[in-house]
Amino acid sequence: MDNPQKLENNDTHIILNSLSDSATSFDAQEINVIEGAAPIYSQEELDALPDHELKHVVCGVIFNEYGQVLVSRRRAGVDYANSLEFPGGKVEYHEDHAAALKREFEEEVGITVDNFKLIYEQRVNGSSSPFHIFFYLVRDFFGQPYGAEGQEVFWLNVDEIDYNRFPPATQLLIQKYILTNEYMQEIYR
Numbered sequence: 701m702d703n704p705q706k707l708e709n710n711d712t713h714i715i716l717n718s719l720s721d722s723a724t725s726f727d728a729q730e731i732n733v734i735e736g737a738a739p740i741y742s743q744e745e746l747d748a749l750p751d752h753e754l755k756h757v758v759c760g761v762i763f764n765e766y767g768q769v770l771v772s773r774r775r776a777g778v779d780y781a782n783s784l785e786f787p788g789g790k791v792e793y794h795e796d797h798a799a800a801l802k803r804e805f806e807e808e809v810g811i812t813v814d815n816f817k818l819i820y821e822q823r824v825n826g827s828s829s830p831f832h833i834f835f836y837l838v839r840d841f842f843g844q845p846y847g848a849e850g851q852e853v854f855w856l857n858v859d860e861i862d863y864n865r866f867p868p869a870t871q872l873l874i875q876k877y878i879l880t881n882e883y884m885q886e887i888y889r
């Protein structure tokens with residue numbers, strides 16, 4: 701792959717970036733947390749669960765050459781509807797994390813991704829069952845991201861990120877990893 705992190709077309713960058721206006725005007729109150737999402741397990745109980753009993757979720761954090769991060773808006777009718785998220789989803793039983801990340805990025809934002817590094821993981825009380833979420837820094841991508849499932853997708857400047865717009869596990873990732881600039885040494889290496 702030739703210089704996979706560089707977007708092929710600067711117009712696409714501008715179109716995607718202009719969508720961030722709607723993200724910037726987003727009201728955190730719109731986030732629809734489905735009823736019954738109260739924690740089922742205490743943190744202690746969650747920590748004691750065998751990992752094979754937990755669904756694995758993988759999400760990818762990608763930066764473009766302008767230092768912006770790729771974000772999607774969750775659709776209506778799902779948990780945390782309307783919140784922002786990093787693309788990703790549930791690992792299927794036959795997949796490892798890398799295969800699941802590649803599939804989710806193809807399905808959700810139409811790009812090919814590679815060269816992953818685990819940056820944060822956490823066990824979470826889901827609305828129906830607990831899951832284990834893993835966030836990967838994605839160092840290489842190829843193609844132009846778009847909302848392949850009809851959702852909004854945009855590049856967001858790191859200093860415009862409002863972590864309150866994301867689900868709780870993602871808020872922690874943003875606070876620990878993105879707002880502290882810890883990612884810098886990994887991508888601008």
Ligand SMILES: Nc1nc2c([nH]c(=O)n2[C@@H]2O[C@H](COP(=O)(O)OP(=O)(O)OP(=O)(O)O)[C@@H](O)[C@H]2O)c(=O)[nH]1
Pocket residue numbers: 757759778779780784785786787788789790791804824826833866867868869870
């Ligand atoms: N994609 C994504 N999911 C997240 C993030 N943070 C977070 O708590 N989650 C949770 O991870 C769980 C699974 O993610 P998902 O809904 O994207 O799963 P998926 O793509 O396989 O969806 P599907 O079941 O409709 O096919 C959801 O409960 C979601 O709320 C995030 O930053 N990105």
Ligand SMILES: [Mg+2]
Pocket residue numbers: 787788789790804808
């Ligand atoms: Mg998903």
